[in-house]
Amino acid sequence: MTLSEENYLKSIYHLEKKYTRGVSTNALAEEMETKASSVTDMIKKLSEKELVNYKKYQGVKLSEKGNAIAVQIIRKHRLWEYFLVEKLDFNWDEVHDIAEQLEHIKSDELIAKLDKFLDYPKRDPHGDPIPDAEGNFANLEKKILAEFDKGEHGVCVGVKDSSAAFLQYLDRNKIKLGKSISILEKEQFDGSMILKMNNKELTISKVAANNIYLKPVEVE
Numbered sequence: 001m002t003l004s005e006e007n008y009l010k011s012i013y014h015l016e017k018k019y020t021r022g023v024s025t026n027a028l029a030e031e032m033e034t035k036a037s038s039v040t041d042m043i044k045k046l047s048e049k050e051l052v053n054y055k056k057y058q059g060v061k062l063s064e065k066g067n068a069i070a071v072q073i074i075r076k077h078r079l080w081e082y083f084l085v086e087k088l089d090f091n092w093d094e095v096h097d098i099a100e101q102l103e104h105i106k107s108d109e110l111i112a113k114l115d116k117f118l119d120y121p122k123r124d125p126h127g128d129p130i131p132d133a134e135g136n137f138a139n140l141e142k143k144i145l146a147e148f149d150k151g152e153h154g155v156c157v158g159v160k161d162s163s164a165a166f167l168q169y170l171d172r173n174k175i176k177l178g179k180s181i182s183i184l185e186k187e188q189f190d191g192s193m194i195l196k197m198n199n200k201e202l203t204i205s206k207v208a209a210n211n212i213y214l215k216p217v218e219v220e
Contacts, residue, residue: 003104006073008032008042009051012062013070022059071135076111077103078124083114085125092125093167126167127158127177127213143216145181146191146209153182154214161211170212173202181214
């Protein structure tokens with residue numbers, strides 16, 4: 001498979017979470033930052049390889065074969081992100097683009113040994129699950145911070161927005177994975193929140209709260 005074909009499969013995989021009936025040509029074109037005509041040509045190629053199923057007016061979905069390949073690409077991407085942060089001391093906002101390049105390495109043996117070397121991590125530096133060699137994802141209870149109410153508590157377990165700008169924002173405010181967070185106030189007008197972390201208070205916007213995942217916890 002070509003690098004471009006792998007990128008399309010991965011993008012369709014992610015978009016299927018939003019477009020469950022099928023991913024439209026326009027949605028895929030926007031994601032890939034290309035023309036709709038180019039997307040149509042690629043869908044035809046992927047369909048001929050039995051990697052996707054396309055239905056007019058419903059869009060494209062991955063076949064079982066295409067889904068398996070997409071999951072393995074994601075596995076490689078997230079393992080490389082973990083390696084870059086944990087072993088090479090990159091910051092979590094620096095690794096996405098590098099992992100985008102490394103995810104296309106074809107050697108299954110290398111990835112298996114990388115996984116073993118890292119002691120089989122379950123989550124990447126952004127909290128996203130790393131599928132195992134069979135494509136299975138570990139489950140983790142989580143909820144968007146914006147859905148929490150005043151007086152509730154949680155532990156940061158991931159981010160919805162993994163852009164460098166948002167991760168740098170979290171760094172500046174000392175919000176990271178494993179951080180215990182309590183909701184002191186929730187403003188009805190704009191959804192902003194006052195949080196408590198390590199006995200310090202922090203006000204965040206609804207936009208930020210909509211991009212942070214917490215695992216709910218009970219505090220006695």
